[in-house]
Amino acid sequence: MSASSSSSSTNLMAGEEANGGVTVLPGVEDKYGGVVTEISRPMDPSTFSALLQTSLSNWTLRGKKGVWIKLPRHLIGLAETAVKEGFWFHHAEKDYLMLVYWIPKENNTLPFNASHRVSIAAFVINHKKEVLVVQEKTGRTKGKGIWKFPTGVVNEGEYIHDGSVREVKEETGVDTEFVQVLAFRQTHKTFFEKSNLFFVCMLKPLSFEINAQESEIEAAQWMPWEEYTKQPFVQNHELLRYMTDICSAKTNGDYEGFTHLSVSEHNQQGNLYFNSRDLHPRH
Amino acid sequence: MSASSSSSSTNLMAGEEANGGVTVLPGVEDKYGGVVTEISRPMDPSTFSALLQTSLSNWTLRGKKGVWIKLPRHLIGLAETAVKEGFWFHHAEKDYLMLVYWIPKENNTLPFNASHRVSIAAFVINHKKEVLVVQEKTGRTKGKGIWKFPTGVVNEGEYIHDGSVREVKEETGVDTEFVQVLAFRQTHKTFFEKSNLFFVCMLKPLSFEINAQESEIEAAQWMPWEEYTKQPFVQNHELLRYMTDICSAKTNGDYEGFTHLSVSEHNQQGNLYFNSRDLHPRH
Numbered sequence: 100m101s102a103s104s105s106s107s108s109t110n111l112m113a114g115e116e117a118n119g120g121v122t123v124l125p126g127v128e129d130k131y132g133g134v135v136t137e138i139s140r141p142m143d144p145s146t147f148s149a150l151l152q153t154s155l156s157n158w159t160l161r162g163k164k165g166v167w168i169k170l171p172r173h174l175i176g177l178a179e180t181a182v183k184e185g186f187w188f189h190h191a192e193k194d195y196l197m198l199v200y201w202i203p204k205e206n207n208t209l210p211f212n213a214s215h216r217v218s219i220a221a222f223v224i225n226h227k228k229e230v231l232v233v234q235e236k237t238g239r240t241k242g243k244g245i246w247k248f249p250t251g252v253v254n255e256g257e258y259i260h261d262g263s264v265r266e267v268k269e270e271t272g273v274d275t276e277f278v279q280v281l282a283f284r285q286t287h288k289t290f291f292e293k294s295n296l297f298f299v300c301m302l303k304p305l306s307f308e309i310n311a312q313e314s315e316i317e318a319a320q321w322m323p324w325e326e327y328t329k330q331p332f333v334q335n336h337e338l339l340r341y342m343t344d345i346c347s348a349k350t351n352g353d354y355e356g357f358t359h360l361s362v363s364e365h366n367q368q369g370n371l372y373f374n375s376r377d378l379h380p381r382h
Numbered sequence: 383m384s385a386s387s388s389s390s391s392t393n394l395m396a397g398e399e400a401n402g403g404v405t406v407l408p409g410v411e412d413k414y415g416g417v418v419t420e421i422s423r424p425m426d427p428s429t430f431s432a433l434l435q436t437s438l439s440n441w442t443l444r445g446k447k448g449v450w451i452k453l454p455r456h457l458i459g460l461a462e463t464a465v466k467e468g469f470w471f472h473h474a475e476k477d478y479l480m481l482v483y484w485i486p487k488e489n490n491t492l493p494f495n496a497s498h499r500v501s502i503a504a505f506v507i508n509h510k511k512e513v514l515v516v517q518e519k520t521g522r523t524k525g526k527g528i529w530k531f532p533t534g535v536v537n538e539g540e541y542i543h544d545g546s547v548r549e550v551k552e553e554t555g556v557d558t559e560f561v562q563v564l565a566f567r568q569t570h571k572t573f574f575e576k577s578n579l580f581f582v583c584m585l586k587p588l589s590f591e592i593n594a595q596e597s598e599i600e601a602a603q604w605m606p607w608e609e610y611t612k613q614p615f616v617q618n619h620e621l622l623r624y625m626t627d628i629c630s631a632k633t634n635g636d637y638e639g640f641t642h643l644s645v646s647e648h649n650q651q652g653n654l655y656f657n658s659r660d661l662h663p664r665h
Contacts, residue, residue, distance in 0.1 A: 131520075172470060176462040178479075182455055191474035192495065192575065196461075206597070208520065212475065213496040213576045214538045237491065239648070255497045256570045256577065282640065282656035287539045289650075292475065293496045294539065296579065314489075338647035338654065345656055354660040355638065357565065364621035365522070367572075371621065373565035373628055374657070377637040 123154040131208075133165035134158055141173075144180045151184050159202050165209050168198040215285075215294045217253040219263045222346045223275055223302045229321035230346075231304065233270055236317050245332045246322055248342075258370050260359050263300040271319045272310025275302035279356035280372050281345050284338065299342055301349055301356065324350070406437040414491075416448035417441055424456075427463045434467050442485050448492050451481040498568075498577045500536040502546045505629045506558055506585045512604035513629075514587065516553055519600050528615045529605055531625075541653050543642050546583040554602045555593025558585035562639035563655050564628050567621065582625055584632055584639065607633070 126134040136154070138147075158166060168181055172194045186198040190212045201207035223231035232246035240247060251266035253259055260277035267275050278301040289295040311319040328347075333339045348354035357372035409417040419437070421430075441449060451464055455477045469481040473495045484490035506514035515529035523530060534549035536542055543560035550558050561584040572578040594602040611630075616622045631637035640655035 172465055175458075175465050178461060179459040182458050187455060187476050188474040188479060189476075190574075190576075191471040191479055193470050193472075196471060196474055196479060197574070210573050211499055211535050211538075213499050213573075214536070215498045215500050215579070216494055216496050217498050217577075217579070252494050253497070255494075255575060258568055282654055284645065284652050284654045285541055286647075286650055286652035290493050290496075291473075291480070292538060293473075294500075296498070296500070336647055338645050338652070341643075341645055341654055341656070345661055348661050355657055357640075360624075362567065362621050362624055364569075364619055367569055369567050369569035369621070371565055371567045371624055373624070374638055378628055378631050 122150060123157050124150055126154070126158075128163075129165075129167075131165065132163060133167060134163050135167040135169065137169040138171070138174055138177060142177070144177060147177050148180045148184070151181065155184065155200070155202070164201065164203050165207070166200040166202065168200075170196045170198060172196075215296050216290065217259065217262075217296050217298070218250060219253060219259060219266060219298045219300050220248045220250045220342070221263050221267045221275070221300055221302050222248055222281065222342075222349075223267060223273065223304050224324065224346075224350060225304050225307065225321060227321075228324045228350070230324050230327050231267070231271055231273060231309075231319070232322045232327060233311070233319045234317040236315055240332070241317075243332070246320070246327060246330060247332075249319075258359070259298050259300065259372070260370070263298070263302060267302060270312045270316050272306075272308065272312075274305040276305055277359070278303050279349075279358050281349055281354065281356040282342070299345065301346070405433060406440045407433055409437070409441075411446075412448075412450075414448065415446060416450060417446050418450040418452065420452040421454070421457055421460060425460070427460060430460050431463045431467070434464065438467065438483070438485070447484065447486050448490070449483040449485065451483075453479045453481060455479075498579050499573065500542065500545075500579050500581070501533060502536060502542060502549060502581045502583050503531040503533045503625070504546050504550045504558070504583055504585050505531055505564065505625075505632075506550060506556065506587050507607065507629075507633060508587050508590065508604060510604075511607045511633070513607050513610050514550070514554055514556060514592075514602070515605045515610060516594070516602045517600040519598055523615070524600075526615070529603070529610060529613060530615075532602075541642070542581050542583065542655070543653070546581070546585060550585060553595045553599050555589075555591065555595075557588040559588055560642070561586050562632075562641050564632055564637065564639040565625070582628065584629070 124136045126136040128134050168186060170178055175196060178196060181198045186200045189197045189199040199209060201209060233249050234246060235241055249267050249270045253262035264275050264277055267273055280298050281301050282299045284297045285294060287294045309319045328343050333343060345354060355374050355376045358375045359370045359372045362369060362371040407419040409419040411417050451469060453461055458479060461479060464481045469483045472480045472482040482492060484492060516532050517529060518524060532550050532553045536545035547558050547560055550556055563581050564584050565582045567580045570577045592602045611626050616626060628637060638657050638659045641658045642653045642655045645652060645654040
């Protein structure tokens with residue numbers, strides 16, 4: 100480790116640096132008065148410990164609040180050192196662990212970890228009032244002859260409407276266009292301590308030929324709507340009965356869900372889902 | 383470590399156990415053919431390594447698929463050993479890291495990590511057409527004299543409607559009753575790689591006296607709706623303009639959002655949010 104005595108204490112981008120002759124960890128300041136440091140190369144735990152202590156003193160003097168350490172998987176051996184200095188875990192992804200520490204005496208205002216997974220069910224109905232249904236190779240309904248809507252998990256960074264179109268294409272080969280979110284359901288502790296938001300999406304079919312996904316789907320077909328709803332599996336589940344009622348109300352033209360619109364805020368793009376039929380904009 | 387030679391290989395609940403005389407890690411089988419082991423007491427990395435190798439062989443022979451290791455924070459020193467055996471990170475909470483490994487040759491079907499944080503904005507309007515607004519002590523609008531809806535993050539395990547009522551109470555002291563989700567917005571990469579789902583909730587005030595939260599709120603008041611909407615901050619932001627239009631449409635009686643209803647599925651309770659006005663149930 101070499102210390103460059105000419106670097107300033109506010110330039111935290113330049114790797115380990117001199118700060119009055121003392122070496123600190125490289126860090127990037129965030130807009131909430133915090134600092135994020137990413138450990139990118141191996142070092143001795145004792146070296147890391149000394150560096151971390153010096154850095155914490157430096158950041159404390161400079162009024163920093165939250166301190167984040169991003170530790171790649173291959174350097175996980177250094178996590179114990181950070182824990183000994185008082186760090187705890189914020190979140191982890193496949194290839195890294197994010198540790199965090201709060202310097203001020205006041206209660207921490209650190210952002211929460213992600214708490215929800217997002218999944219979709221796709222209601223795809225054609226002009227003959229046939230609904231697109233699948234039998235799954237795995238999971239709860241496996242081998243039971245139950246026909247259900249295509250379902251799936253929305254990918255990281257994917258919009259709900261895009262995820263629903265992708266899942267239908269993957270599972271059945273059918274091209275669709277997103278119409279509306281008809282309803283959504285929130286459940287807790289679906290996976291360890293995490294919650295789930297499950298969006299029921301209506302999609303309009305743009306193609307009709309079925310090409311079922313080899314790996315996950317046992318069979319797929321267009322099934323008369325009445326036949327789908329008569330399945331005991333559908334009749335015996337409160338959630339599925341409600342979903343069926345909502346889809347029927349939508350098909351009969353009475354029901355309005357939420358359509359999507361790309362809307363920006365603070366230069367960040369997002370999608371707003373709302374009842375566009377009931378909104379009469381003033382501009 | 384003592385091995386009890388009388389325990390059976392299918393009883394994975396009993397701590398380290400004998401399996402043909404070989405000690406394996408304690409594990410709980412999940413319904414997807416996986417096994418979850420929680421490390422609860424310190425051990426030597428070399429002991430852990432041997433135990434893990436034996437366990438993996440055992441689980442492989444028994445056709446197990448996903449292997450989960452829950453490592454408490456104070457035992458994070460053992461993570462390096464698991465990584466060397468091929469484990470990667472699935473997720474982490476404040477006090478533990480969850481590592482995972484996939485035994486089969488086929489692509490893994492492990493559940494995704496949580497990808498979204500969930501937040502709310504509360505639209506609370508009284509019979510005088512005054513809206514409940516706050517000035518925040520921190521964040522983007524700090525010190526700018528901007529009046530905004532109360533906002534907050536939904537807690538782990540909390541329903542959106544409950545979270546909106548709680549946030550209003552905490553920030554303003556006002557008691558409310560949840561009415562509807564009027565709209566929601568999905569954005570990506572709002573915090574590291576994570577996405578956000580932001581729900582605009584309408585609430586009915588049940589009390590009117592304001593008692594602003596010391597720690598986070600600079601000021602709170604009931605403000606005439608027209609005065610709120612005329613703020614340049616509101617006029618200049620596309621998202622806020624849409625939210626204002628939707629809230630106006632709701633106040634004027636035209637707009638229908640999603641109400642909530644407790645609905646069960648597979649013995650699990652959840653809340654379904656849907657357009658109840660437009661739904662005419664058959665039963």
